[in-house]
Amino acid sequence: MVERAKCCSRPAVLRRCRVISCLAIPAFGGALTTSPNQGLDVAIVGGGIAGLASAVSLRAIGGVRKVRVFERGEGFGEYGGFGLALWPNGLRALRHMDTSLHDEVVRSGSVIGERMFTTAESTSIDYCREREAFGHPMLCLRLLSLHNALRRTALRLGCDILSGMSCEKVYPSLGEDGKKRAALLMAVGQGLEEEEEEEEVVLADFVIGADGLNSVVRARLGDDSKPRDTHCVWFFGIVGHAACPILLRSRVHTFFLSDPTKAASLMPCGDHNTYWAVALTGDNIKEAMALRGDDQEMKRFLKAQFGECNALVKLIEATPPHQVHRRRIEDRPATKSFVSGAGPDEFYSALVGDAAHPTRPSLGQGANMALEDAVQLALVLRETTSIEDALRQYDSARVLRCAKLQGDSDFVAEQALKLGEDDWPAHGGDGQASRNRPANKGMGDAEFVYNWEPLKLHHFPWQPK
Incomplete structure (x- = not known):
């Protein structure tokens, strides 16, 4: 089992190039059926949430014998300080993958019991009913967990994870x-301590692009779209509950709305920690991006912007300066297909996660959609007799659903910060979700979002173009 690629020296001018061929490994017997697709040699580009979820699903659900994950570097940098929400659809996907994995993730996070919507003038509380309605709760946790x-x-299931290998082509x-x-074509040694770097060529039967917003695999599918600026800047960090103990108890x-251009989210995220994030739009963006990156300067700026939210100010004050992060939010137009391989000059590939459908964080569905992708892809590989049919099934199951979730997230992001205080409920919430709140506007059919299950096969024929 390999966790790190060996990095070799290279000539001063020309980089050597060698070919890694396929190595046989013992069959994995976790699948319920036998399919020729289980003999595939699969290369996953990207070792983030989407890539690792795909690896787990291919082994645990698909029974694919050889799965290799190639990741640029070790660790997450600033994203180690990022929190996220897993909703019933994401937790259901984890349970489909592996029950012990699901249970470990739930233990590492915080189950949310209430959602509080507040402004400087009013407060309302909604009681979370996701578990009763959809069988799973809302869970907040660190991305790193x-x-x-x-x-x-x-690793337990036998996947190879190779670090320091960046896919260039x-x-x-x-x-x-x-x-x-x-x-x-892999650049080997990037993101690791070794200074030496070389190139290697990896051969595979099937490529999964889990390489994020600027996906190399997506570009090879003929998508020449570019990331788009959403005119929103996020600051975020994670700090212990001691900074604001009431968040641990409750x-x-x-959700805090300061004015139509400023909003904040505070949530417990497991291990006695709280995740905080603020979103700034409008005229605030220029000032936010003009900050030189000085940690203390960013903290002073944020406290001045959100001085009326005492809990947030306490969290910002308690966050170590070097753990206050800034990120300009970008997305990308939806792609019409997540797969390739029909043409004679194409290789077999599928996109998952942000490589397929980069989604604004306004509905908190990005990671959940990536987990869904992984389960659906593994299922169709297991249940079909050819990779062509599996790709067709995956595309038909995912493209329309992801397009709707992307659209809903765009709508919420564009509308939420336009709400005035008259659109928010008065103090003393009745436990019922207000239809005009940012967390619910655009959701439309919660059944569609949260009650997800991987689609059954329809056996559409694959027609090469």
Whole structure:
């Protein structure tokens, strides 16, 4: 089992290039059925949530024998300080993957019991009923906790995880038997302590693009769209509950609206920690981006912007300066297809996570959608007799659903900060969700969002173009 690629020296001018060929490993017997797709050699580009979830699902659900994950570097940098919410659809996807994985993730987070909507003038509380309605609660946790749990499970199931390997290019290749394969040109050594770097070519039967917003795999599918500025800047951090003990006792997810251009979210995220994030739009963006990156300067700026939210100010004050992070939010237009391989000059590939559908964080569905992708892809590989049919099934199951969730997230992001205080409920909430609140506006059919299950197969024929 390999966790780190060996990095070799290279000539002073020209970088050497060698080919990594497929190595046989013992069959994995976790799948319920036998499919020719289980013999595939799968390369996953990207070792984030989407990539590791795909690796776990391919082994635990799909029974795929050889799964390799190639990740640029070790760790998350600023995203180690990022929190996220798993909703019933995401937790259901984890349970489909592996029951022990699901249980570990739930233990590492905080189950939310109430959502509080507040302004400087009013407060209202909604009681969370996701568990009663959809079988799973709303869970808040650190991104790093979810990532570590997925990584441990992938290694336990026999996946190879190779760090310091950045995919620079993907192109079609033919194997000695004449079958279509993919060749991945990897820069080896990036993101690791070693200074030496070389190139390697990795061969695979099937490539999964889990390489995020600027996906190399997506570009090879012919999508030349570029990331878009959403005119929103986020600041975020994680701090211990001691900074604001009431958040530990109440298990409340708090939304705070300062004015139509400023909003904040506070939520417990497991291990006695609280995650805070603020979103700034409008004229605030120029000032936020003009900050030189000085940690103390960012903290002073944020406290001045949200001085009326005492809990947030306490959390910002208690956050170590170097753990206050800034991120300009970008997204990308939806792609019409998540797969390739129908044409004679194409290799077999599928996109998952942000590589397929980068989604604004306004509905908190990004990670949940990535977990859904992983389960659905593994299921269709297991239940079909050819990779062509599996790709067709995956595309038909995911594209329309993800497009709707992307659209709903865009709507909420654009509308939420336009609300005035008259649109928010008065103090003394009745436990019922207000239809005009940012957390619910655009959701429309909660059944569609939260009651997700992987789709059954319809056996659409794959028609090469």
